[in-house]
Amino acid sequence: MPTDQREPSLPRCADMVDLFAGPGGLDVAARWLGLDVYGFEWDRNACATRGAAGLNDRPHDVRHFGPQDVPGAWILAGGPPCQTFTVAGSGAGRKALDEVLDFVDRMGANDNVSEDLAGLEDERTGLVLEPLRWALEAYHRGDPYKVIVLEQVPAVLPIWKRMGSVLEGIGYRVTAEVLRTEQFGAPQTRRRAILIARLRSEPELPTATHRPYRKGVDRADGDATLLPWETMGAALNRGYDFQVISNYGTGGDPKVRGRRSSWQPSATVTGKVSRNQIVDSTGFPCPRFSLAEAGRLQTFPIDYPWSGSDVAQQIGNAIPPVLALHVLSAALGSQVSHEEAVKVVDRPWTDTRDSAPLDHLQRMGLLFS
Structure with missing residues (x-):
């Protein structure tokens, strides 16, 4: 288990809390944008990669923490485990969808559902509710997050939309849809359900920069205002x-x-x-x-320092940083161009891990400070 003694004990300040942070997909994008991030991750292998990449690497179970543990954070982000919702997984989450939606409603009505979550077939299904718990606790503490960004497999979109209704009831404005990674410059087809919520201001999803991939369609065909998909x-x-x-x-x-x-x-x-x-x-x-x-x-x-065991699984579980870059930037009220994305994606991590090559926060005048 990683035990980096240089890492300060909780609580600590950060701009963004990343729940279920994995090896760092959202963290990498946040670092590109100049955000200080504290990631909560329990898997030892993912934490080994995080440590090698210069990210906080002490294992945490998000269920044992809350907003008070990262004071000052104004962005809440996360990608809960997808195994019970993905088509390739057990399907326990998909089968329990109605039950999970009912939990969302109950949490919105200030009902404590923690004991009932224990009755789910797979405990990982209930983890999808943790971001809502954090958001509601922050609100009731009088210090709500200004921006919330969530991502998961497409099957979770109904949960994001129901959570959006709860968040709208406490002052947020929310948008949630499924995005395709190849439309944001990833050389990979992957679909992710994205939620963006902003406190008292209208959120926008990121604008696609590339054409969608279609089997049997030439990459030169399609909308001339968009770039061909990457190969x-x-x-x-x-x-x-x-x-x-x-x-x-x-x-x-x-x-x-x-x-x-x-x-x-x-x-x-x-x-x-x-x-x-x-x-x-x-x-x-x-x-x-x-x-x-x-x-x-x-x-x-290309030089990201993958470490620990089961690295292929770490990679497969992560959100593509380029998609995270577009989503986080849109959540902050700015759109990233393809040229800006290439600027950071093509740079070695050793050149960017301690800097903010895009520095959107400074350019936006710290709108959310």
């Missing part, structure tokens, strides 16, 4: 054309493996990304994705 080949620069053969079945047939070419974006990067086969244009086997390459498809810096 695996350009992101990884292997120097040759290749095809990726998925570890998963497709079209309902487990024996039929999906394929993506290097001139296409990657399929969703998961914890099993290293199992995907790669062949060249003649069908000859090529090296499988390295961990650094898998991280790059997620838009982490």
